Amino acid sequence: MGIDTGADRVADGPTPKHAQLREILRRTIEGELPPGSPIPSERELAERYDVSRLTVRSAIGKLVDEGLLTRARGKGTFTATKRMDLQLYLMSFTDDMRRRGLMPTTELLGITREIPPTPTLSALGLPEGECAYRLRRLRRADGVPLAVERGWYHASRVAGMPELDLTQSLYAQLAATYGIRLDHARQTVWAESADAETARLLGIRTGSSLLVFRRVSSMRGEPVEDMTSWYRGDHYQVTMQLDRNDPDSGRPAQHGGTR
Incomplete structure:
Protein backbone atom coordinates (compact mmCIF):
# COMPACT_ATOMS: atom_id res chain seq x y z
CA MET A 1 0.00 0.00 0.00
CA GLY A 2 1.98 2.94 -1.32
CA ILE A 3 1.27 5.82 1.05
CA ASP A 4 3.47 8.89 1.20
CA THR A 5 3.63 9.50 4.91
CA GLY A 6 5.33 12.81 4.29
CA ALA A 7 2.31 14.16 2.44
CA ASP A 8 -0.33 12.36 4.47
CA ARG A 9 0.01 12.75 8.21
CA VAL A 10 -2.42 12.46 11.09
CA ALA A 11 -2.00 15.45 13.36
CA ASP A 12 -3.59 16.95 16.43
CA GLY A 13 -6.27 19.48 15.55
CA PRO A 14 -10.00 20.13 15.24
CA THR A 15 -10.55 17.18 12.87
CA PRO A 16 -10.67 13.84 14.74
CA LYS A 17 -7.74 11.55 13.98
CA HIS A 18 -9.99 8.72 12.78
CA ALA A 19 -11.56 11.10 10.23
CA GLN A 20 -8.11 12.24 9.02
CA LEU A 21 -6.96 8.65 8.64
CA ARG A 22 -10.17 7.70 6.86
CA GLU A 23 -9.59 10.36 4.20
CA ILE A 24 -5.94 9.32 3.76
CA LEU A 25 -7.03 5.72 3.22
CA ARG A 26 -9.86 6.81 0.92
CA ARG A 27 -7.46 8.73 -1.35
CA THR A 28 -5.15 5.76 -1.54
CA ILE A 29 -7.95 3.28 -2.24
CA GLU A 30 -9.55 5.40 -4.93
CA GLY A 31 -6.30 6.56 -6.55
CA GLU A 32 -3.85 3.68 -6.28
CA LEU A 33 -5.30 0.31 -5.32
CA PRO A 34 -7.19 -1.99 -7.70
CA PRO A 35 -10.20 -3.99 -6.43
CA GLY A 36 -9.25 -6.92 -4.24
CA SER A 37 -6.00 -5.39 -2.98
CA PRO A 38 -5.12 -6.08 0.67
CA ILE A 39 -4.49 -3.15 2.98
CA PRO A 40 -1.99 -3.22 5.88
CA SER A 41 -3.07 -4.63 9.21
CA GLU A 42 -4.43 -2.45 12.00
CA ARG A 43 -1.10 -2.75 13.81
CA GLU A 44 0.90 -1.65 10.75
CA LEU A 45 -1.37 1.34 10.10
CA ALA A 46 -1.28 2.35 13.75
CA GLU A 47 2.53 2.35 13.70
CA ARG A 48 2.75 4.11 10.31
CA TYR A 49 0.48 6.99 11.33
CA ASP A 50 1.32 7.05 15.04
CA VAL A 51 -2.28 6.53 16.13
CA SER A 52 -4.04 4.00 18.31
CA ARG A 53 -5.45 0.78 16.90
CA LEU A 54 -8.89 1.99 18.03
CA THR A 55 -8.47 4.99 15.71
CA VAL A 56 -7.47 2.69 12.84
CA ARG A 57 -10.40 0.36 13.55
CA SER A 58 -12.84 3.29 13.49
CA ALA A 59 -11.47 4.62 10.17
CA ILE A 60 -11.57 1.20 8.51
CA GLY A 61 -15.05 0.48 9.87
CA LYS A 62 -16.42 3.62 8.22
CA LEU A 63 -14.86 2.67 4.88
CA VAL A 64 -16.34 -0.82 5.15
CA ASP A 65 -19.76 0.74 5.79
CA GLU A 66 -19.28 2.91 2.69
CA GLY A 67 -18.43 -0.12 0.58
CA LEU A 68 -14.84 0.90 -0.21
CA LEU A 69 -13.35 -1.90 1.89
CA THR A 70 -14.48 -5.40 2.68
CA ARG A 71 -13.38 -7.75 5.45
CA ALA A 72 -12.64 -11.44 4.89
CA ARG A 73 -12.66 -13.44 8.09
CA GLY A 74 -9.22 -14.88 8.82
CA LYS A 75 -7.68 -13.20 5.75
CA GLY A 76 -7.73 -9.45 6.33
CA THR A 77 -9.24 -6.33 4.82
CA PHE A 78 -9.35 -5.69 1.07
CA THR A 79 -10.43 -3.00 -1.33
CA ALA A 80 -13.94 -3.79 -2.52
CA THR A 81 -14.92 -4.56 -6.07
CA LYS A 82 -16.70 -1.75 -7.87
CA ARG A 83 -20.46 -1.94 -7.45
Missing part, protein backbone atom coordinates in the same frame (compact mmCIF):
# COMPACT_ATOMS: atom_id res chain seq x y z
CA MET A 84 -22.51 -2.81 -10.52
CA ASP A 85 -25.48 -0.67 -11.42
CA LEU A 86 -28.84 -2.40 -11.23
CA GLN A 87 -30.64 -0.72 -14.10
CA LEU A 88 -34.40 -0.58 -13.87
CA TYR A 89 -35.64 -2.45 -16.92
CA LEU A 90 -36.84 -5.92 -17.82
CA MET A 91 -33.79 -8.05 -18.54
CA SER A 92 -32.81 -11.51 -17.39
CA PHE A 93 -29.85 -11.92 -15.03
CA THR A 94 -28.15 -14.06 -17.68
CA ASP A 95 -28.42 -11.40 -20.37
CA ASP A 96 -27.43 -8.65 -17.94
CA MET A 97 -24.23 -10.41 -16.87
CA ARG A 98 -23.26 -11.27 -20.45
CA ARG A 99 -23.78 -7.64 -21.42
CA ARG A 100 -21.25 -6.71 -18.73
CA GLY A 101 -18.73 -9.24 -20.07
CA LEU A 102 -19.22 -11.64 -17.14
CA MET A 103 -19.95 -15.37 -17.22
CA PRO A 104 -23.33 -16.09 -15.54
CA THR A 105 -24.09 -19.40 -13.85
CA THR A 106 -27.14 -20.54 -11.94
CA GLU A 107 -27.53 -23.13 -9.20
CA LEU A 108 -31.02 -24.57 -8.77
CA LEU A 109 -31.84 -24.71 -5.07
CA GLY A 110 -35.29 -26.20 -5.55
CA ILE A 111 -38.61 -26.06 -7.36
CA THR A 112 -41.82 -27.27 -5.75
CA ARG A 113 -45.56 -26.91 -6.24
CA GLU A 114 -47.06 -25.26 -3.16
CA ILE A 115 -49.82 -22.96 -1.99
CA PRO A 116 -48.30 -19.45 -1.94
CA PRO A 117 -48.78 -16.89 0.82
CA THR A 118 -51.72 -14.53 0.47
CA PRO A 119 -49.75 -11.59 -1.05
CA THR A 120 -48.52 -13.87 -3.84
CA LEU A 121 -51.98 -15.32 -4.47
CA SER A 122 -53.20 -11.78 -4.93
CA ALA A 123 -50.25 -10.76 -7.12
CA LEU A 124 -50.69 -13.74 -9.44
CA GLY A 125 -54.48 -13.49 -9.48
CA LEU A 126 -54.93 -16.95 -7.95
CA PRO A 127 -57.89 -18.06 -5.79
CA GLU A 128 -57.37 -19.07 -2.17
CA GLY A 129 -55.82 -22.54 -1.91
CA GLU A 130 -54.50 -22.63 -5.50
CA CYS A 131 -50.96 -23.94 -6.00
CA ALA A 132 -48.09 -22.23 -7.82
CA TYR A 133 -44.54 -23.18 -8.64
CA ARG A 134 -42.02 -22.02 -6.03
CA LEU A 135 -38.54 -21.53 -7.51
CA ARG A 136 -35.30 -20.94 -5.58
CA ARG A 137 -32.00 -20.22 -7.35
CA LEU A 138 -28.51 -18.89 -6.62
CA ARG A 139 -27.04 -16.63 -9.31
CA ARG A 140 -23.29 -16.17 -9.85
CA ALA A 141 -21.11 -14.13 -12.20
CA ASP A 142 -17.56 -15.26 -12.89
CA GLY A 143 -18.04 -17.68 -10.01
CA VAL A 144 -18.95 -15.00 -7.45
CA PRO A 145 -22.36 -15.46 -5.79
CA LEU A 146 -24.36 -12.26 -6.36
CA ALA A 147 -28.05 -12.96 -5.80
CA VAL A 148 -30.51 -15.38 -4.27
CA GLU A 149 -33.88 -15.64 -6.00
CA ARG A 150 -37.01 -16.98 -4.34
CA GLY A 151 -40.10 -16.65 -6.48
CA TRP A 152 -43.49 -17.96 -7.51
CA TYR A 153 -44.92 -18.71 -10.96
CA HIS A 154 -48.50 -19.11 -12.15
CA ALA A 155 -48.68 -22.89 -12.58
CA SER A 156 -51.39 -23.01 -15.25
CA ARG A 157 -49.46 -20.53 -17.45
CA VAL A 158 -46.14 -22.39 -17.18
CA ALA A 159 -47.34 -26.00 -16.91
CA GLY A 160 -44.43 -28.42 -16.70
CA MET A 161 -42.00 -25.73 -15.51
CA PRO A 162 -39.97 -28.22 -13.38
CA GLU A 163 -39.00 -30.00 -16.62
CA LEU A 164 -37.16 -26.91 -17.91
CA ASP A 165 -33.42 -26.47 -17.47
CA LEU A 166 -33.66 -23.99 -14.63
CA THR A 167 -29.90 -23.46 -14.53
CA GLN A 168 -30.25 -21.48 -17.77
CA SER A 169 -32.03 -18.22 -18.59
CA LEU A 170 -35.62 -18.65 -17.44
CA TYR A 171 -36.92 -15.72 -19.51
CA ALA A 172 -35.50 -17.27 -22.69
CA GLN A 173 -37.17 -20.59 -21.89
CA LEU A 174 -40.51 -18.97 -21.03
CA ALA A 175 -40.43 -17.37 -24.47
CA ALA A 176 -39.34 -20.53 -26.30
CA THR A 177 -41.58 -23.00 -24.46
CA TYR A 178 -44.73 -21.03 -23.65
CA GLY A 179 -44.52 -17.99 -25.91
CA ILE A 180 -44.36 -15.82 -22.78
CA ARG A 181 -42.44 -12.60 -23.25
CA LEU A 182 -42.90 -10.55 -20.12
CA ASP A 183 -43.74 -6.99 -21.14
CA HIS A 184 -44.65 -5.29 -17.87
CA ALA A 185 -43.47 -5.44 -14.27
CA ARG A 186 -44.03 -3.64 -11.01
CA GLN A 187 -40.96 -3.64 -8.79
CA THR A 188 -40.42 -2.68 -5.15
CA VAL A 189 -36.93 -2.13 -3.71
CA TRP A 190 -35.80 -2.08 -0.10
CA ALA A 191 -32.72 -2.69 2.06
CA GLU A 192 -32.40 -5.67 4.37
CA SER A 193 -29.81 -7.43 6.52
CA ALA A 194 -28.83 -10.94 5.45
CA ASP A 195 -30.31 -13.77 7.49
CA ALA A 196 -28.16 -16.84 8.20
CA GLU A 197 -29.38 -18.87 5.21
CA THR A 198 -29.05 -16.06 2.64
CA ALA A 199 -25.64 -15.09 4.04
CA ARG A 200 -24.44 -18.70 3.72
CA LEU A 201 -25.55 -18.91 0.10
CA LEU A 202 -23.92 -15.58 -0.82
CA GLY A 203 -20.73 -16.24 1.12
CA ILE A 204 -21.14 -13.16 3.32
CA ARG A 205 -21.56 -12.53 7.03
CA THR A 206 -24.97 -12.72 8.68
CA GLY A 207 -26.29 -9.18 8.99
CA SER A 208 -24.51 -7.91 5.86
CA SER A 209 -26.36 -5.35 3.75
CA LEU A 210 -28.59 -6.57 0.92
CA LEU A 211 -30.63 -4.89 -1.78
CA VAL A 212 -33.98 -6.65 -2.14
CA PHE A 213 -36.19 -6.48 -5.22
CA ARG A 214 -39.72 -7.85 -5.41
CA ARG A 215 -40.90 -7.95 -9.01
CA VAL A 216 -44.38 -8.95 -10.22
CA SER A 217 -44.19 -9.49 -14.00
CA SER A 218 -46.89 -10.07 -16.56
CA MET A 219 -47.59 -10.42 -20.26
CA ARG A 220 -50.53 -8.54 -21.77
CA GLY A 221 -51.93 -7.94 -18.30
CA GLU A 222 -51.76 -11.58 -17.15
CA PRO A 223 -49.41 -12.02 -14.15
CA VAL A 224 -46.86 -14.82 -14.46
CA GLU A 225 -44.08 -14.17 -11.95
CA ASP A 226 -43.77 -12.95 -8.36
CA MET A 227 -40.03 -12.97 -7.74
CA THR A 228 -38.01 -11.61 -4.83
CA SER A 229 -34.25 -11.32 -5.29
CA TRP A 230 -31.64 -10.62 -2.62
CA TYR A 231 -28.55 -8.89 -4.07
CA ARG A 232 -25.26 -8.35 -2.27
CA GLY A 233 -25.05 -4.74 -1.13
CA ASP A 234 -21.26 -4.71 -1.54
CA HIS A 235 -21.58 -5.49 -5.27
CA TYR A 236 -24.64 -3.51 -6.37
CA GLN A 237 -26.08 -0.03 -6.42
CA VAL A 238 -29.27 1.30 -8.02
CA THR A 239 -29.16 4.19 -10.47
CA MET A 240 -32.25 6.00 -11.77
CA GLN A 241 -32.79 9.06 -13.92
CA LEU A 242 -35.55 11.30 -12.60
CA ASP A 243 -36.83 14.32 -14.50
CA ARG A 244 -39.38 16.93 -13.51
CA ASN A 245 -42.99 16.18 -14.50
CA ASP A 246 -44.10 17.63 -17.80
CA PRO A 247 -47.03 19.87 -16.78
CA ASP A 248 -48.46 19.72 -20.30
CA SER A 249 -48.54 15.95 -20.60
CA GLY A 250 -49.22 15.17 -16.95
CA ARG A 251 -46.71 12.30 -17.20
CA PRO A 252 -43.72 11.83 -14.89
CA ALA A 253 -40.48 11.39 -16.80
CA GLN A 254 -38.94 8.57 -14.78
CA HIS A 255 -36.94 6.19 -16.95
CA GLY A 256 -37.03 2.43 -16.53
CA GLY A 257 -39.31 -0.33 -15.44
CA THR A 258 -37.63 -3.24 -13.73
CA ARG A 259 -34.30 -4.99 -13.48
